[in-house]
Amino acid sequence: xxxxxxxxxxxxxxxxxxxxxDLGPSPVRDIHSHLNASKGTNYSTTVKMLSVMxxxxxxxxxxxxxxxxxxxxxxxxxxxxxxxKDLVEKVYDGATMSLVLHAIKSMKASPQELSExxxxxxxxxxxx
Amino acid sequence: xxxxxxxxxxxxxxxxxxxxxDLGPSPVRDIHSHLNASKGTNYSTTVKMLSVMxxxxxxxxxxxxxxxxxxxxxxxxxxxxxxxKDLVEKVYDGATMSLVLHAIKSMKASPQELSExxxxxxxxxxxx
DNA sequence: ATTAATTGGCGAAAACTTTCGCTAATTGGG
DNA sequence: CCCAATTAGCGAAAGTTTTCGCCAATTAAT
Numbered sequence: 673x674x675x676x677x678x679x680x681x682x683x684x685x686x687x688x689x690x691x692x693x694d695l696g697p698s699p700v701r702d703i704h705s706h707l708n709a710s711k712g713t714n715y716s717t718t719v720k721m722l723s724v725m726x727x728x729x730x731x732x733x734x735x736x737x738x739x740x741x742x743x744x745x746x747x748x749x750x751x752x753x754x755x756x757k758d759l760v761e762k763v764y765d766g767a768t769m770s771l772v773l774h775a776i777k778s779m780k781a782s783p784q785e786l787s788e789x790x791x792x793x794x795x796x797x798x799x800x
Numbered sequence: 801x802x803x804x805x806x807x808x809x810x811x812x813x814x815x816x817x818x819x820x821x822d823l824g825p826s827p828v829r830d831i832h833s834h835l836n837a838s839k840g841t842n843y844s845t846t847v848k849m850l851s852v853m854x855x856x857x858x859x860x861x862x863x864x865x866x867x868x869x870x871x872x873x874x875x876x877x878x879x880x881x882x883x884x885k886d887l888v889e890k891v892y893d894g895a896t897m898s899l900v901l902h903a904i905k906s907m908k909a910s911p912q913e914l915s916e917x918x919x920x921x922x923x924x925x926x927x928x
Numbered sequence: 929a930t931t932a933a934t935t936g937g938c939g940a941a942a943a944c945t946t947t948c949g950c951t952a953a954t955t956g957g958g
Numbered sequence: 959c960c961c962a963a964t965t966a967g968c969g970a971a972a973g974t975t976t977t978c979g980c981c982a983a984t985t986a987a988t
Contacts, residue, residue: 682975683808686890694893700935716978719936724975738984739935752891753902759887760903762814763880765822768907769916772900774881775888776920779896786921788897792904793914810945828965844948847966852945866954867965 679754685725687711688718689744689751692731697743807882813853815839816846817872817879820859825871 681689691706692698704718722742725731734741744751756771764770776789809817819834820826832846850870853859862869872879884899892898904917 680811684976690890690893713976714978715935716937716980717976720938720978721976723937748891749898749902752887752899753906755887755891756899756903757906759880759883762818763876763883765818768903769909769913770877771880771884772903772907772917773920774877775884775896775900775903776917776924778881778885779900781897781924783925785897786925789900789904790918790921792901793918796904796909797911797914812946841946842948843965844950844967845946848948848968849946851967 679751679758681725681728681730681751684721685728685730688721688725689730690748692742692744693748697734697741699739699741701739703742807879807886809853809858809879812849813856813858816849816853817858818876820870820872821876825862825869827867827869829867831870 687710688703688707691703695702695706700715700719700722703722704713704715707713707718708715722731722733726733726742730745731742732745734743760766760768760771781789815838816831816835819831823830823834828843828847828850831850832841832843835841835846836843850859850861854861854870858873859870860873862871888894888896888899909917
């Protein structure tokens with residue numbers, strides 16, 4: 673049971689995290705080339721963002737090697753889960769189900785995907 | 801098929817929208833008393849936020865009556881849908897299904913709710 | 929070694945969000 | 959009508975996020 677002050681990476685921070693999730697642990701240069709490609713920011717900006725994110729605990733840094741290597745402080749999954757929880761909280765007053773229904777409705781799921789959801793439902797009921 | 805520049809109400813804006821969704825169309829005073837209750841802001845702040853939100857198109861205002869009446873520019877549902885889409889975009893690279901699975905896993909759904917999801921799945925397959 | 933190129937970081941500017949003081953306009957009661 | 963109370967709004971302060979210029983440190987090349 674951990675304290676849960678809502679987790680809020682900013683826009684760019686999230687963009688950066690996504691790059692890291694896609695690339696895996698990387699030096700600034702690589703991260704920058706992706707960020708720059710998508711929004712033309714300066715190298716210094718990328719370095720700074722990473723240092724801000726390091727302060728906030730959003731990324732980790734390995735300084736024993738050079739160039740330094742950055743990695744996300746958590747997985748895409750756990751970030752998604754926390755962000756979703758916040759969203760549900762803020763929009764639906766905590767009613768996760770509403771959200772799920774909307775998600776399902778708005779996606780164009782393949783039959784396999786649908787059956788995967790179904791499988792999960794069965795599993796949950798089984799456990800009950 | 802409408803253009804979709806990612807929709808980003810800020811923290812307080814969302815809080816305000818939530819109040820409006822809960823209350824329905826309301827005058828500033830009512831909105832304020834709720835906002836103030838939850839975070840002790842000044843009346844002026846509420847008025848200002850609403851005018852900023854009006855500029856951004858997040859709320860509508862009926863000026864023919866007095867006090868003016870504010871209403872959200874869209875439903876809780878559609879906001880939820882857009883925010884979710886953004887989230888999925890930013891975190892999962894568009895893979896909605898991942899999100900749904902996480903949502904389902906992380907919620908403590910009642911049997912009724914689960915069967916509602918199941919019903920929806922059937923419906924979707926039926927339509928296919 | 930000395931120089932050139934790459935990498936790392938500070939501090940402050942620019943941009944945006946959130947706050948409120950103060951004033952103007954509107955309303956309701958006497 | 960006039961006054962008090964409520965409502966609306968402007969403009970600027972305070973707080974955050976995002977940006978970058980400039981310099982220091984590290985690495986690589988001659």
